[in-house]
Amino acid sequence: MLEVMSPFQYSKCCSQVKAHGVIFHHRDIHGDLKNMPQEQRPWFQKWVWWNGESPANTNRIPASYRLDSDIKVPYGSLVEVTSEDKIFELPKKDKLVCWVVSNWNPNYKRVQVFNELSRHIKVEAYGRHFSRYLDNEDYSKTLSSCKFYLAFENSIYKDYATEKLFNAMKLGAVPVVLGPSRDNYEQFIPRDSFIHVDDFSSTEELAKKLSFLDQNNEEYMRYFNWRENFKVQGWWFGLEHACRSCDYIRRNKGYTTFHNLNKWFWG
Structure with missing residues (x-):
C-alpha cells in the first residue's frame, strides 16, 4: 500500500500509518522542516521525495523528473x-x-x-x-x-x-x-x-x-x-508519481538512502 499525503497529515497519523511507502511533495514541505515527521521512520516504510520543478524554482531545504532518480517521472x-x-x-x-x-x-x-x-x-x-x-x-x-x-x-x-x-x-x-x-x-x-x-x-x-x-x-x-x-x-499530475512509486517499492525490497539531497539536486 502507498500513501500520498502532506507532511502535516503524516505527522497526525504517523503511529497508525501502515503504508509501505509515503510520498512527500516538495512544495508542501516547510522551509524549516517543522511540518515534517519528527518520529523515526517505521522500519518497513520507504519515504519518497517528489519534485517536478527545476533547481532554480525549488526552495532549498535540507520522485523527480531526473533520469538518475530511483523513480523517474518525466513530463512525458x-x-x-x-x-x-x-x-x-x-x-x-x-x-x-x-x-x-x-x-x-x-x-x-x-x-x-x-x-x-x-x-x-x-x-x-x-x-x-x-x-x-x-x-x-x-x-x-x-x-x-x-x-x-x-x-x-x-x-x-x-x-x-x-x-x-x-x-x-x-x-x-x-x-x-x-x-x-x-x-x-x-x-x-x-x-x-x-x-x-x-x-x-x-x-x-x-x-x-x-x-x-x-x-x-x-x-x-x-x-x-x-x-x-x-x-x-x-501523465496525470500526481497519479503517475504514485503508481511508479508503488511499483518501485513492490519490486525493490532494499533501501537507498540520500543523506545530502542538496548536493544531489542542486550540485
Missing part, C-alpha cells in the same frame, strides 16, 4: 504506436512560429532569445504578458496550427524538459527547444524530432533555418518521421 514520453492508433495526419498550419508563456522574466534566457528571434522572424506570442490568454481548448488549437513551437524552459538543468516539449510534439508542431544540451534531449526523444537553439551560431541563423523549412515541405516533414513508430504519452 514516447511510446510505441499500436494497430489501434490512428495514422498521424499533420494539422493544417496558418502560423509559422508560436510561443505561449505565463512566467515572463526579462532576466530569463528564454525571454532574451525570444526578443532576439522576433527581430528576424514573426513569432505569434500568447500569455498574460501579451494579453492573449488561451484556455485549454484554444491552447490545443493554437499549437496545432503552428509549424514551430518555442519550447523554451524557464531554467536550464539536466533532464529538465517539461510539458512544453511534449505538448508541441503531441499536437503536431515541431519544438524549437531551449533547455539542457542536445545530447540530453536525445536521451528521451529522437534527434530529428526537434530543433535546438544551440545548433545555431545566432538567432538570425535559427530564423533562416525556420524560414527555409517553411518553404521546403519535404524537409519540414522529416521532423515527423518518428510518428511512424511512436506517439506522445503524457
Whole structure:
C-alpha cells in the first residue's frame, strides 16, 4: 500500500500509518522542516521525495523528473504506436512560429532569445504578458496550427524538459527547444524530432533555418518521421508519481538512502 499525503497529515497519523511507502511533495514541505515527521521512520516504510520543478524554482531545504532518480517521472514520453492508433495526419498550419508563456522574466534566457528571434522572424506570442490568454481548448488549437513551437524552459538543468516539449510534439508542431544540451534531449526523444537553439551560431541563423523549412515541405516533414513508430504519452499530475512509486517499492525490497539531497539536486 502507498500513501500520498502532506507532511502535516503524516505527522497526525504517523503511529497508525501502515503504508509501505509515503510520498512527500516538495512544495508542501516547510522551509524549516517543522511540518515534517519528527518520529523515526517505521522500519518497513520507504519515504519518497517528489519534485517536478527545476533547481532554480525549488526552495532549498535540507520522485523527480531526473533520469538518475530511483523513480523517474518525466513530463512525458514516447511510446510505441499500436494497430489501434490512428495514422498521424499533420494539422493544417496558418502560423509559422508560436510561443505561449505565463512566467515572463526579462532576466530569463528564454525571454532574451525570444526578443532576439522576433527581430528576424514573426513569432505569434500568447500569455498574460501579451494579453492573449488561451484556455485549454484554444491552447490545443493554437499549437496545432503552428509549424514551430518555442519550447523554451524557464531554467536550464539536466533532464529538465517539461510539458512544453511534449505538448508541441503531441499536437503536431515541431519544438524549437531551449533547455539542457542536445545530447540530453536525445536521451528521451529522437534527434530529428526537434530543433535546438544551440545548433545555431545566432538567432538570425535559427530564423533562416525556420524560414527555409517553411518553404521546403519535404524537409519540414522529416521532423515527423518518428510518428511512424511512436506517439506522445503524457501523465496525470500526481497519479503517475504514485503508481511508479508503488511499483518501485513492490519490486525493490532494499533501501537507498540520500543523506545530502542538496548536493544531489542542486550540485
